[in-house]
Amino acid sequence: MAQPIGLIATKGIELLTFSTPNGFRIAILLEELKAAYNTPYTVQSIDIFAGVQKEPWYLALNPNGRIPVLIDHDQGDHVVTEGPAIMSYLTRMYDAEIRFGFVEPLEVSGMEQWMSWLHAGLGPNQTQANFFYRFCPARHAFPTFRFVSETERHYSVLDAHLQDREYVAGSGRGRYSIVDIALFPFVEAIGVAGIELERYPNVLKWWERVSQREAVKKGMMVPSGKPFHFGYEVLRKMKSEDIEGWEEREGPLEKALVAARREYGQA
Ligand SMILES: N[C@@H](CCC(=O)N[C@@H](CS)C(=O)NCC(=O)O)C(=O)O
Helix, strand or coil: CCCCCCCCCCCCEEEEECCCHHHHHHHHHHHHHHHHHCCCEEEEECCCCCCHHHCHHHHHHCCCCCCCEEEEHHHCCEEEECHHHHHHHHHHHHCCCCCCCCCCHHHHHHHHHHHHHHHHHHHHHHHHHHHHHHHCCCCCHHHHHHHHHHHHHHHHHHHHHCCCCCCCCCCCCCCCCHHHHHHHHHHHCHHHHCCCHHHCHHHHHHHHHHHCCHHHHHHCCCCCCCCCCCCHHHHHHHHHCCHHHHHHHHHHHHHHHHHHHHHHCCC
């Protein structure tokens, strides 16, 4: 299939993205803005396995060579990189009624704290847990133990926070906001690091609640048009029905984690 070679839109918002948690959250927010305000957007799939994010035209937009990138053609082709900055930009510019953020300063402060917790805590640890548990060509006991247990610790913090809440930020039981949108694809991908969502019952209930939203369902299909290969339901089904040789493929990863926990669990 021909790969993108440059921008294709001349007006409105253009999103360059791929089917990963960092990409999905921008697509979910754009779908929410489309549903709320009829804000259209153009999307291009940047195949990170084919290295499109390292092509000169792409690096000219984002020298960091990663997805997602957002271009606002209605603002002099303004380029925004980095997920949290893209989400802030979109809500500031396109969420006129502040449906996905907060106005009240203490609620804004709460939202900022959970955004920081996600981007400096859960996100980096889960990304490394994914790598050492699954994608690294060899098994390394200590980093596997370290990053999986740090990820689990973060989920325990989130689970306790969600005890009496429906959404992560906002007063009372909370209100759906960009924190929930930013967090959702990470929770959706929790199985990549071999962690079971069922261990965190309040996070599970939150995940079920957020998954019901039409914009979330649509955003999780951008840009491939297919369900996320590592989505929680997809992995659960593969495991229970032993699809694609699940047992044979996953068994060694699970065993390596059990052994790493045994070796370093008391460290
Ligand atoms: N800090 C960035 C992270 C973006 C990121 O890590 N993107 C990954 C996909 S999830 C990527 O483009 N990887 C390709 C590469 O590293 O070459 C953000 O929040 O947007």
